[in-house]
Amino acid sequence: MSLAAAPGTGSTSTSPTAASLWRGGRGVLLVALVVVVGAVVGVLLGGLGEGRPLDPADASLSGGKGLAQLLRANGVQVTRVTSVAEAEAADSGDSMLLLSDTSSLSEGEAERLGSMSADRLVIGVQPHQELLTPGVSSAEKARTRSREPRCALPAATRAGSAHMGGVTFTTPAQATGCYPAGGTPTLVSYIDRDRTITVVGDGQFMTNLRLAEDGNAALAMNLAGARPTLIWLVSTGTAEQAAGDKSFYDLIPGGVGWAVAQLAVVVVLLALWRGRRLGPVVAERLPVVVRAAETVEGRARLYRARRARDRAAIALRAGFVDRVTPRLGLPSAAGPEATVEAIAERTGQAGLHVGAALYGPPPADEAGLVALAEFLDMLERQVKQS
Structure with missing residues (x-):
């Protein structure tokens, strides 16, 4: 059975630069600036018309x-x-x-x-x-x-x-x-x-x-x-009498209009900012195309060079369990005993041999690793054919 491996190729840096961060965030900063300025102007202009003139309880500019x-x-x-x-x-x-x-x-x-x-x-x-x-x-x-x-x-x-x-x-x-x-x-x-x-x-x-x-x-x-x-x-009769003749829209505070206008400006600016970037999907050419077989062989060579038979065995066993478990109708969280029992029942192999292949100690040499791979391949074929 083949092992996945990655070649020792050089890596390309993908860390964002200051220029890319500015290009990506300037639109958001512009919208935030417009919202803040609009809110300040709305508060200042809205506060000028509020207050009851010469009211001893009114702290506005026209109050007393x-x-x-x-x-x-x-x-x-x-x-x-x-x-x-x-x-x-x-x-x-x-x-x-x-x-x-x-x-x-x-x-x-x-x-x-x-x-x-x-x-x-x-x-x-x-x-x-x-x-x-x-x-x-x-x-x-x-x-x-x-x-x-x-x-x-x-x-x-x-x-x-x-x-x-x-x-x-x-x-x-x-x-x-x-x-x-x-x-x-x-x-x-x-x-x-x-x-x-x-x-x-x-x-x-x-x-x-x-x-x-x-x-x-x-x-x-x-x-x-x-x-x-x-x-x-302080006369309050005029306001109370006039309120009875006003419609629902007349009772809406004046600041609501400014808030709606600000939101409209923000929506327009956001549409212009994002709309100009819309266009056809551009297919990016990859600098190097690496076949899957090459990556598997490269990773296997790395395991062999480092004598990492334990890691290779773990990878073989994990891949086998991931592929076989759905065919056996077992949940992904099934334990070792349920997995070994289901495989032994499906393939007719002894449960002791199946358990040693899936959860036993790592192979002592390369021959043992090859034997483990062949046994797992045989079990997988039997599960598929059963």
Whole structure:
């Protein structure tokens, strides 16, 4: 029986080079870079439109959490309310009511706010303005920028320049106007029925974005922190009412659109990267064609040169068992006893001789190895013919 052998030919290095690694991985790196850049842009652009303006619990750029924390640090109790009833319940008699958005309030609710005894700070032009700031009406729009107070109001003079504008107001009698734009004030403060009412054209100076500029923080604290308790009304009715009229697609966050666009770009780039490599299969010519018989003879010569009769016997026995076991109907995990018994029963050979040929000691010389090969060949032919 012949033995498999491999000739002592030289080996060819197949280790990847730096150039091959770069060619294989540059597409993946490009796609990963596009995903990362798209995600960062999506987060930055998506974060610009979020947040509720002038909400004491909102930490976004347009929120008012920074001012709320400054007021609390200076002993002012900041109470966030979302309804007129909560605002009335929080009025302690020595309070300041801050109104930044009353668009969802009815005329009756605005009248209830107007009748409260608390001082009032109104941001911008609001619906039912005559009920909230009696005697004050809007005049013209004004660009919001850094302006000087140019008035005698202590809260403004102590703060100095501030980011003011938005809209100007006509001032009632005995009112103080500050931060003028074209001669008309953008901040008006006056007393009405023992209440101090202050109205400003734009509340950007109170937001987290502008609070650290000019004297914005000082002006915001002087106006909103004039009383021990600040009742900060945040309107939520508009969003709640509008949600009932929106479709399912309107309720999907804006960031989802950016995510879908990023995935589309990635798919297109991946298709271009992989698509240009598609083509007909190329048959590669082998440098040397070695016949199976040559490899068997070469390996046999190596075993003979090293007198490795034990290894040769192991190879012969293992090959015989692998070829014969399926013909005998035995599982691949069958043990030596089951294998010897099945071969002896099929061939009629003595089980002792079969066991010694398959699992006995290695041959002592080359003649014994040749005899083992011939015996195994004979057993295999008998199994095939039975």
